[in-house]
Amino acid sequence: MDENCSCVFCGNLSVGGLRVRGELICSSCESRITQLQIQDEDYKDWLSNLRPLWSKWIKQL
C-alpha cells in the first residue's frame, strides 16, 4: 500500500520526489527548499511549514 503520494507542502500528487519518514516532498518543493534564502519573502512561510514536520520527525527518531 502506498500511504502518501501527495506533497506535504503544495498538496500536489507526485510520483517520485523526496520521501522523508513517510511524508512526500515533491521535486519542485524540494528544490525550492534547498534554494531558500533567509531574505526571501516566503522564507517564514516555508519555515512555519517545515517546523511541525521537523518536530514530528525528531519524535520518530
Ligand SMILES: [Zn+2]
Ligand atoms: Zn510540493
